Amino acid sequence: MATTKKINVLFSAEMIRRRIRPLAYEISQCLDTSQELVLVVILKGAVMFGADLARALAPFFPLLRVEFMRLSSYGNERKTSGEVKVELDLSHPIEGRQVLVVEDIIDTGTTLGYLVRLLQARRPRTLQVAALLDKPSGRHAGNGGVHADYVGFEVGPVFVVGYGLDDAGFYRALPYVGVVED
Numbered sequence: 001m002a003t004t005k006k007i008n009v010l011f012s013a014e015m016i017r018r019r020i021r022p023l024a025y026e027i028s029q030c031l032d033t034s035q036e037l038v039l040v041v042i043l044k045g046a047v048m049f050g051a052d053l054a055r056a057l058a059p060f061f062p063l064l065r066v067e068f069m070r071l072s073s074y075g076n077e078r079k080t081s082g083e084v085k086v087e088l089d090l091s092h093p094i095e096g097r098q099v100l101v102v103e104d105i106i107d108t109g110t111t112l113g114y115l116v117r118l119l120q121a122r123r124p125r126t127l128q129v130a131a132l133l134d135k136p137s138g139r140h141a142g143n144g145g146v147h148a149d150y151v152g153f154e155v156g157p158v159f160v161v162g163y164g165l166d167d168a169g170f171y172r173a174l175p176y177v178g179v180v181e182d
């Protein structure tokens with residue numbers, strides 16, 4: 001059974017918790033806290049990070065909205081398919097608003113590159129990205145310009161699970177980020 005494999009912890013629940021506070025503070029210093037902020041949480045991977053970041057941002061942004069999008073690119077494979085599809089779109093317009101995309105991890109950059117182009121076309125006032133994890137070694141050559149404005153942690157060339165990130169649907173509910181031992 002996939003769920004009984006040993007997981008080596010990379011970022012503990014405590015490390016994640018301690019990182020999110022300064023991240024929220026940094027975001028509050030860079031954006032206009034008197035204006036509406038739309039968080040675009042990317043399902044399903046960013047659900048834990050999105051929930052914790054939203055609560056950390058709430059004291060700074062009285063006009064905070066939490067929206068969701070669901071994209072598919074991976075299926076059940078560990079490698080990106082290169083194709084991105086919108087499976088669930090925003091339920092609220094973002095034109096003229098401050099927007100912060102909340103992603104779990106940036107690997108090849110294909111998903112985020114596609115998403116940023118899509119959202120930019122809807123003319124937000126500002127569009128920034130917060131990613132829990134960044135895997136710079138995975139970036140495809142054509143996605144060199146794809147980046148997150150706010151990053152929780154950098155990771156090496158490993159496949160991580162937990163805190164929203166899955167392997168074929170498992171491990172999402174773990175409170176930490178780790179690597180599955182083979």
Ligand code: 5GP
Nearest residue numbers: 045080106107108109110111159160165166
């Ligand atoms: P990209 O399009 O940047 O290659 O991939 C981004 C998406 O691939 C992430 O949102 C995530 O769903 C998935 N992904 C990339 N690297 C990992 C990883 O190490 N672990 C898991 N669970 N998902 C990953």
Ligand code: MG
Nearest residue numbers: 042043045104
């Ligand atoms: Mg994802």
